[in-house]
Amino acid sequence: MTTHENRSDIAFGEWDGNTAAARELQMRLAEKVVLADDFGALKLIAGVDVGFEDGGKITRAAAVLLDAETLEPLAQALARIPTRMPYIPGLLSFRELPAVLQALDALGQMPDLIFADGHGIAHPRGLGIAAHLGVITGLPTIGVAKKILTGQHAPLGERRADQVDLLDKGGKFIGTVLRSKEKVRPLIISPGNRVSLMTAPELVMRFVTRYRLPEPTRLADRLASRRDEKRAVVQPALDR
């Protein structure tokens, strides 16, 4: 069976506007998240991200597979499908995962770890898009977000790799605020599935090169948002 079969839940049916049902499903799935390092040698890693076309009518998901050792891109895939649901804070995964799963399937090979753009368990109900993706695929995942959705933290240092815990109201450790590079806003890292809170930021730093984002999500982001096209395309009708 393909990755997106056998799931007749709300995430893949038509969006009926029932946010309450979606939140209930999140709470049930959050119980299945494994917050322990449960993965073998990392040979293949992947990054996934989503962008939109035509004012939001089309959801465009990108998946990039890379060699965990050399960080060389080995394969990439795009999935473009009609957007089914609006953006609702806290319910992002229901809007983006259908396309993400298609892109992952198109990759042909499943990675040993997936980095997703967005939060893992650092979410109001413990199931951000990275955690949702991890539970659904059964694969290890890590959430790499650019902004906090929920939680607080102490002041963060200025140097590369400096980090502080992200705590929910109640003081529970739910993620890490990480300065991936000097002079850039920190990333918010949280486990998605089968990765511990301590290990998640380590793995992110392992794949950060000279940019703010680690290679997996940086490359997926470029594909999803068409950064490459916009950069490579020469302006026609301008040279006259």
Added chain:
DNA sequence: GCGACAG
């Protein structure tokens, strides 16, 4: 009731 609010 008021403010916050991933992408």
Added chain:
DNA sequence: ATCTTGTCGC
């Protein structure tokens, strides 16, 4: 996320 050019600072 996306709409959008040049511009200021490291």
